[in-house]
Amino acid sequence: MLKIKEDELVHLIDKKGRRYQISLKASSSFSFSHGMISHDDIIGLEEGSTVKSSLGEKVVVVRPTLAEYISKMRKGSQIIYSKDIAAILMLSDIFPGAKVLEAGTGSGALTMALLRAVGRDGEVVSYERRGEFSEVARKNIENFFGKVGSAGKEGSGTLILKGKDIYEGIEEEELDRIILDLPEPWRVLKHVEQTLRNGGILLCYNPTVLQIYKLSRRLELKYERSFRVMGIYEVSMRGWEIKGRSMRPEHKMIAHTGFIFVARKWHPAIANSF
Numbered sequence: 351m352l353k354i355k356e357d358e359l360v361h362l363i364d365k366k367g368r369r370y371q372i373s374l375k376a377s378s379s380f381s382f383s384h385g386m387i388s389h390d391d392i393i394g395l396e397e398g399s400t401v402k403s404s405l406g407e408k409v410v411v412v413r414p415t416l417a418e419y420i421s422k423m424r425k426g427s428q429i430i431y432s433k434d435i436a437a438i439l440m441l442s443d444i445f446p447g448a449k450v451l452e453a454g455t456g457s458g459a460l461t462m463a464l465l466r467a468v469g470r471d472g473e474v475v476s477y478e479r480r481g482e483f484s485e486v487a488r489k490n491i492e493n494f495f496g497k498v499g500s501a502g503k504e505g506s507g508t509l510i511l512k513g514k515d516i517y518e519g520i521e522e523e524e525l526d527r528i529i530l531d532l533p534e535p536w537r538v539l540k541h542v543e544q545t546l547r548n549g550g551i552l553l554c555y556n557p558t559v560l561q562i563y564k565l566s567r568r569l570e571l572k573y574e575r576s577f578r579v580m581g582i583y584e585v586s587m588r589g590w591e592i593k594g595r596s597m598r599p600e601h602k603m604i605a606h607t608g609f610i611f612v613a614r615k616w617h618p619a620i621a622n623s624f
């Protein structure tokens with residue numbers, strides 16, 4: 351049984367489903383409207399156990415899932431929602447050991463999912479041109495995975511954060527995957543063509559169809575020999591509730607968020623003979 355240890359991040363969930371996130375430190379305590387809980391009472395427990403506050407309120411202790419952590423973490427920029435992150439990982443076929451380049455880092459939501467998917471032998475390089483967003487992302491990521499720059503906790507990969515403008519170029523080579531979440535991905539195509547390995551996958555995430563149209567056109571007109579479009583997607587996810595005999599979709603849903611554009615790099619010699 352994996353007992354909860356000091357320095358771990360946990361969520362305390364009360365009767366109404368409210369969550370409180372704490373990082374466990376010996377001899378510290380957590381105060382909320384239902385009293386106080388000593389961290390020492392949590393350290394050593396099994397995940398899913400309950401603990402009682404000084405005022406008798408019971409809370410359940412769990413390690414947050416990555417999606418739960420992302421929804422609570424500090425946001426600098428608009429993040430990619432978990433429903434889209436899940437699809438991005440599959441559509442770009444992120445695999446253990448992959449070398450992935452991402453831009454922009456933003457708040458680090460997608461970065462974290464990439465780091466976990468590439469595993470201990472993989473590497474994620476993430477470009478962000480705004481220093482203040484990089485700092486928010488670094489803190490978010492280190493809070494969950496440990497120090498940036500070395501393979502992290504939970505078998506996650508190595509992360510390199512770069513304060514760079516990707517429109518000016520990509521320093522890495524032979525990349526397995528390139529993932530872009532920024533306003534003008536077509537401005538990166540010439541760098542992607544030079545640095546993505548043959549057979550590698552480019553995935554771009556953009557909120558408006560005009561961006562996707564411009565990207566497709568640029569690809570078709572200037573880079574047709576190098577890339578083949580694999581698909582353009584949008585992800586809908588609708589939650590349902592079951593309360594007694596009432597079973598129905600939730601009233602609110604996150605509707606349109608972004609389009610996912612996927613292309614694969616060809617060997618130019620092969621493109622000629624097709």
Ligand SMILES: C[S@@+](CC[C@H](N)C(=O)[O-])C[C@H]1O[C@@H](n2cnc3c(N)ncnc32)[C@H](O)[C@@H]1O
Pocket residue numbers: 427428429430453454455456457458459460461477478479480483514515516517531532533
């Ligand atoms: C929508 S946010 C990315 C959110 C991120 N994917 C997440 O899930 O947290 C877009 C980010 O791209 C950055 N950005 C825009 N243009 C860029 C460029 N040319 N080079 C590097 N970063 C850029 C912005 O500063 C912003 O932080």
